[in-house]
Amino acid sequence: MTRKRLIHAINDALVEEMERDERVILIGEDVGASIFGDTRGLLARFGPDRVRDMPISEALMSGMAVGASAAGYRVVCHLMYANFIYTAFDAIANQAARLRLMTNGQIRLPVVFMAAGGGGRSNAGQHSDYPHMPVASLGGVYVATPSCSADAKGLLKTAIRTDDPVFFLQPTSRGGEMGDIPDGEHIVPLVSAKVLRSGDDVTIVAVGAMVRVAARAAQALAEDGISVEIVDPRTSYPLDQDTIIGSVRKTGRLVIVDEARSAGSIANQVAALVAEKAFSSLKAPIVPVTTRDLAIAYAPPLEKAMIPDADRVVDAVRMTIREIAP
Amino acid sequence: MIPNSTAAGSLDLLRTMLTIRKAEERLAGDFKAGLLPGPVHLYIGQEAVATGVCAQLDDCDWITSTHRGHGHFLAKGGDPKAMFAEIYGRSTGICGGFGGSMHVADVSKGILGANGIVGGGIALAAGAALAAQLDGEGRVGVCFFGDGAAAQGVLGEALNIAALWKLPLILVCENNGFSEFSPSSSVIAGDIFRRAEPFGIQSVRIDGNDIEAVAEAARVAVEQARNGGGCTLIEALTYRIHGHVEGENAFLKTRYREDEEVDLWRLKDPVSRYARLLEKRGDIAAGKLSELEESIGKMINDAADAVADDPYPDSASLDRHELGAA
Numbered sequence: 001m002t003r004k005r006l007i008h009a010i011n012d013a014l015v016e017e018m019e020r021d022e023r024v025i026l027i028g029e030d031v032g033a034s035i036f037g038d039t040r041g042l043l044a045r046f047g048p049d050r051v052r053d054m055p056i057s058e059a060l061m062s063g064m065a066v067g068a069s070a071a072g073y074r075v076v077c078h079l080m081y082a083n084f085i086y087t088a089f090d091a092i093a094n095q096a097a098r099l100r101l102m103t104n105g106q107i108r109l110p111v112v113f114m115a116a117g118g119g120g121r122s123n124a125g126q127h128s129d130y131p132h133m134p135v136a137s138l139g140g141v142y143v144a145t146p147s148c149s150a151d152a153k154g155l156l157k158t159a160i161r162t163d164d165p166v167f168f169l170q171p172t173s174r175g176g177e178m179g180d181i182p183d184g185e186h187i188v189p190l191v192s193a194k195v196l197r198s199g200d201d202v203t204i205v206a207v208g209a210m211v212r213v214a215a216r217a218a219q220a221l222a223e224d225g226i227s228v229e230i231v232d233p234r235t236s237y238p239l240d241q242d243t244i245i246g247s248v249r250k251t252g253r254l255v256i257v258d259e260a261r262s263a264g265s266i267a268n269q270v271a272a273l274v275a276e277k278a279f280s281s282l283k284a285p286i287v288p289v290t291t292r293d294l295a296i297a298y299a300p301p302l303e304k305a306m307i308p309d310a311d312r313v314v315d316a317v318r319m320t321i322r323e324i325a326p
Numbered sequence: 327m328i329p330n331s332t333a334a335g336s337l338d339l340l341r342t343m344l345t346i347r348k349a350e351e352r353l354a355g356d357f358k359a360g361l362l363p364g365p366v367h368l369y370i371g372q373e374a375v376a377t378g379v380c381a382q383l384d385d386c387d388w389i390t391s392t393h394r395g396h397g398h399f400l401a402k403g404g405d406p407k408a409m410f411a412e413i414y415g416r417s418t419g420i421c422g423g424f425g426g427s428m429h430v431a432d433v434s435k436g437i438l439g440a441n442g443i444v445g446g447g448i449a450l451a452a453g454a455a456l457a458a459q460l461d462g463e464g465r466v467g468v469c470f471f472g473d474g475a476a477a478q479g480v481l482g483e484a485l486n487i488a489a490l491w492k493l494p495l496i497l498v499c500e501n502n503g504f505s506e507f508s509p510s511s512s513v514i515a516g517d518i519f520r521r522a523e524p525f526g527i528q529s530v531r532i533d534g535n536d537i538e539a540v541a542e543a544a545r546v547a548v549e550q551a552r553n554g555g556g557c558t559l560i561e562a563l564t565y566r567i568h569g570h571v572e573g574e575n576a577f578l579k580t581r582y583r584e585d586e587e588v589d590l591w592r593l594k595d596p597v598s599r600y601a602r603l604l605e606k607r608g609d610i611a612a613g614k615l616s617e618l619e620e621s622i623g624k625m626i627n628d629a630a631d632a633v634a635d636d637p638y639p640d641s642a643s644l645d646r647h648e649l650g651a652a
Contacts, residue, residue, distance in 0.1 A: 075453075095446060
């Protein structure tokens, strides 16, 4: 094991995959300067043919990523902040997500759209979204949501090797966090949820930066004798349904934590799944913990009040327990 | 693969234009007869543009096309039978019936697809041109787009990057006078070819109904792009003889153009104009023209008839395009 920051784990994945396959190219906003640090050093290492700073033209760069991948390259397209996928969305939604079916598989697109999403840094309304579900709703794009260094590395490596589009959404606020990464080749398959913590009383499904929030809540609840199981889907689309359903069948209670807004949260998807496939296992109503349906506010106390924290998760878990009290 | 442009002879150009014309006339009839499951946008009147440009290209050069894309498909070497089958929604179609009229694609011929999003092919072609540049084998990317697409911001974004990176990109604007159901004079300001000037990209406006003018402009542009000279914008002035979409009079309450205007443009028809020229030059013997027309008409009708009753795709074939399916 090696301890590394999440952002350095991403950098390692890019280096390893670009070393492994010379058809891998990286285009994006400030990939040379690298404001997050994830693409630092790549321009010097791989040269300006394979590492290209793009103008701030998201519609163009996402479309070019599609075109270059259709024409034989494995393209990593760094969009910087996840909100910018809205500007890039035609190429993602109308092109990348559609071309495989529309051409009956003549075109496969090994393209990764990567961006940093989520709040916690007072980046305000246009730099704090966690838009995994708008992309999940397209049906033709994998959505990878790493929550720690090891998964960031392993998921990105898999994403780059995948012959279909992947949206790789890294948590903005967690880039500096340290985590253990297995030595040697480390791959995490898409559509493979991870059980972070095994428990008997309540399942928490948590995504991205919310995984650590859930872990904190689980720690606090353990002190009160409540045993929590945490499931990190790691891929918001397609969902690893079996792991989620298996956990709920065991615990009978479900809390879902997502920093996406309620109207477009994965809580809706997971709750529907469990209602359909594990209804008879439920001992209490499912409780979602999400962000209010508002733009993320700037002032620190306002932002804190919106995005789920450990206290809200603890309350949600207690609510599911109270439901069965006599 | 290293591209090899062999100049098409004048008779080849006429043949290709006639092939497109006959195919579109057949589809117009099929639409009226209720044989087409979806909308079709016909290229009648614009045949010289696709024909003149694609005559300069090899199979390994890339093109992106538009919702009005049958002409580009055929001119770039797409198989008429596979195109008809696709438009009829049959499993034998070039895209297995998954794409239809607006998405005909044949990657083996460098056709990255017609595109239902106006301007949707611009960034894709720029990406394919980037791939071609990285390959270093002299390939080019060509984007066909309409005057309507000149109002999309991505055109400016593409001109910017094409100039910066000297991309082997040829932007071919087919100015047919209409942005869907609006005369472009009411929605497009300025001269489209001049949009390239501030970027230092060479551009030219030509008579798009003069096949030899198109072929010559394209020859110069393709040669320049192959030799590292970068991008050209060609604005080909032409006219859409049919409506935006077949059957539009059924839902349009008012006319957006006068019959007299259409009649005037019929006199400038690129196909008969070139046929007359070839007759005058003695390139085609008197009396041979109707023979040629007849044989191409028969070839097209035979191709369409041969696939008109092919089976629809099986609904189980949808499975193959789910993420995760190989």
